[in-house]
Amino acid sequence: MATSYAGPAIWGLIIVIGVLTFLIRLSFIGLFGYFDEIPPQIKLTLRFVPAAVLAALVLPSFVTLEPGAGGVAVDKLTAGIIASGVAWRTENVLMTIGTGMATLWVVRFVLLPAI
């Protein structure tokens, strides 16, 4: 896994990614001073950004292929489902993380080895 790239290449990479990332972040925040109001169609679209993008980040982490085996990783799927229920009932970040990690560990270290 150790890279054979030398220091200057790595630092060039870090700076290029850093600058581009900053420009992405600045984009609308920096430009918005030139507008008075967001066009209604854009506003309507942006309403769906948090749900759509967060779900696209979350779900692939719960439904993952088990390396080597053919099926879905049962521990992550179970933990994801239970944590989703807890998140929905409590809307509490600590409870969600706590239940999710505890379920992952119980399934991975207690239930799966017992089957």
Added chain:
Amino acid sequence: MDRSEFRLGVRDVIPLLLGIVPFGFIAGIATVNAGLGLPEAVGLSAIVFAGAAQLAALDLIGRDAPLAIVVVTAVVINLRMLMYSASIAPHFQKLSSRTKATVAYLLTDQAYALAIARYRSEESPYSVAYYFGVAATLWVVWQLTTIAGVLLGTSVPESLGLEFAVPLVFLALLIPAMEDGPTTVAGILGGITAVGAAGLPLNLGLLVGGAVGILAGLLTEAATEGSSNGN
């Protein structure tokens, strides 16, 4: 700077740190695994300051991928912040250019999600201090935990799966974001699409899933509005 709003931001972000601490720790471990050291870990965390992109870039660096591929992958993963920037920009319209640049540099998934939730609630005073309370706390914790990951990381057993805390944080932010029918449809279809598209190169699955989810939300809203107008 409104101190009470700043403190409120710090207070609100504390539960989220449970997900950030292992995330930063893992970013530190990944730096070592890629054959790099503490200076590169600090460089990545301070200059790029974007966990998912850092992890993907480190994975590719460790496999000696072409540098252009590493850059494109990191940028594609961070493109979602274009949407955050657009979404939150109206609230920061009146700030000076320098403050806007600082706000932009500190923009992350978590800072966006907390700030937009606060700014959308009716009793909120729209203070940028709240954003800085959230975002600056995240920045400090991110730097410290990446360093800790480099220094201590190799002693934590990989089987604990600490990286699983990361999607759990996003999950806790996702559920309140699905606030009505159309946003729920956007979340469910975006998530399912991202699962199906997870095999796409360059981590395009996230962007495809996000785009499909937004489209599905728009169509649902148009359809429900159409039917209520027709009745």
